[in-house]
Amino acid sequence: MLTSEENELLTRIAPGAPAGELLRRYWQPAALSEELPPDGAPLPVRLLDEDLVLFRDAHGEPGLLGIHCSHRGADLSYGRLEDGGLRCLYHGWLYDRTGRCLEQPGEPVGSTFHDRIRHPAYPCIERAGVIFAYLGPGEPPLLPAYEFLTVPRENRFVTKLFSDCNYLQGNEGNQDPVHLSFLHTINTDSARRSNPLQGRERAPRIECETTEWGVRIYAIRGDGADSRFVRISNAILPNLTCFAGGPSDGHSVNWHVPIDDTHHWKYTFIFRRGGPLDQQATAAGRAGVDPGYHPTRSKANRYLQDREEQRTLTFTGMGTIFQIHDLCATEGPGPIQDRTTEHLGASDTGIIATRKRLISAISDVQAGRDPPHVVRSPDDNRFPDLVTVAEVVSDGVDHHTFWKRAQLAAR
Numbered sequence: 001m002l003t004s005e006e007n008e009l010l011t012r013i014a015p016g017a018p019a020g021e022l023l024r025r026y027w028q029p030a031a032l033s034e035e036l037p038p039d040g041a042p043l044p045v046r047l048l049d050e051d052l053v054l055f056r057d058a059h060g061e062p063g064l065l066g067i068h069c070s071h072r073g074a075d076l077s078y079g080r081l082e083d084g085g086l087r088c089l090y091h092g093w094l095y096d097r098t099g100r101c102l103e104q105p106g107e108p109v110g111s112t113f114h115d116r117i118r119h120p121a122y123p124c125i126e127r128a129g130v131i132f133a134y135l136g137p138g139e140p141p142l143l144p145a146y147e148f149l150t151v152p153r154e155n156r157f158v159t160k161l162f163s164d165c166n167y168l169q170g171n172e173g174n175q176d177p178v179h180l181s182f183l184h185t186i187n188t189d190s191a192r193r194s195n196p197l198q199g200r201e202r203a204p205r206i207e208c209e210t211t212e213w214g215v216r217i218y219a220i221r222g223d224g225a226d227s228r229f230v231r232i233s234n235a236i237l238p239n240l241t242c243f244a245g246g247p248s249d250g251h252s253v254n255w256h257v258p259i260d261d262t263h264h265w266k267y268t269f270i271f272r273r274g275g276p277l278d279q280q281a282t283a284a285g286r287a288g289v290d291p292g293y294h295p296t297r298s299k300a301n302r303y304l305q306d307r308e309e310q311r312t313l314t315f316t317g318m319g320t321i322f323q324i325h326d327l328c329a330t331e332g333p334g335p336i337q338d339r340t341t342e343h344l345g346a347s348d349t350g351i352i353a354t355r356k357r358l359i360s361a362i363s364d365v366q367a368g369r370d371p372p373h374v375v376r377s378p379d380d381n382r383f384p385d386l387v388t389v390a391e392v393v394s395d396g397v398d399h400h401t402f403w404k405r406a407q408l409a410a411r
Contacts, residue, residue, distance in 0.1 A: 001344060002339040010168055011168050011337075015048070015049065020048060021136075021362075024136035025136045025371055028048070029132055029160075030054060030064060030132060032158065032159070032267075033129045036054055036062060039056075043055070047258075050066070054131065057081075057084055057085060057096065062097070062124040063098070063124060069088040069091075071088065074091075084096060092104070093117075097124070099119040101119060104117075128158060141375050144375055144381060148250075148269045148270075151272075154279075155250075155275065156270065157282040161295060165331045167256040169331070169336075170264060171240070171241060174235070179329065183325045185315040205221075206348075213234070213236050214234060214235045214354070216385075219232075223392050240253055240255035242386065247271075247274075250270070251271070252268065254268055263335075270282055297318060297319065297321075298327070389402075
């Protein structure tokens, strides 16, 4: 378990809070590109406990500004997209995407007052159907060249889902391989065939390795007399996890981005390297979401749990969409889980290792250093050891190194 102080350290994300300052050292998803179409209206967003507005300038480039006009605080999300920027409705102040005030039409002719205004603004980069923002100090680092951000458009799928809890709860759910043997069980022949974990050992051995980018997590299950099933997932600093899921020649990623201390967006990327992804089938596995990316099964309606279904078909009684099962498990502890009351076991080795990595990274920021996995050099912007695996290997194979075959396949 964590102390109360450690729990606060890891979960509070407002500006100035230790975890908030850590998260601001990295690029974070701010919105899906589809939420901000060309010539679309400005989009109000809340990100890392800040109220902001996202818009596209005359060249289609995204900009992220403080939502309240620097003049008298009007809401810029209602503003006009014109003259190369975003114009406030109240008095016509015009801002570009860097936060420069270009015009103040209500001021006297010849006034240079606008030159002295620097409105809050954050750099943006658009990649793989997502607009990323950097909310930290100084020169932004490089956006990591993760494979799921660099494959052709037809080879990837991306969406997001609202979560009614702290970001850490959502991300720790990804770092817990044992729950796969319980939470997502579906009692049909087709589901058993599609899920390699069905029928496997329910108490896998969990091992971890520290890496430059975070923590590699092994889950090892017995599979007969002379083989074992090995699944490798990766906790990537500071708030995402990639794991085997979807196509065999790719993986899935959940990136948990705080809205504030008690709500977050889960951005999900799924990709394959060998060719186009079946978009329709992939979307079907992410069904049950309204146009605002909120789940139709939620805590408010008890995830529409059906006790008869629970007796006959699914472990949860909440349908067959895995992300709904995950929401019940991660939202259940409350807005911010009280980790002083938990009792961690051997199956929680990955979660323990990742928390230690986060606490160490926070200490780096507090000491004025870049935390791990802040990429400054193009030569360092490649991650050949960031691979996922889910396969049966013989007992004569070292599971700590066999994944390098997948590393070679990804090159």
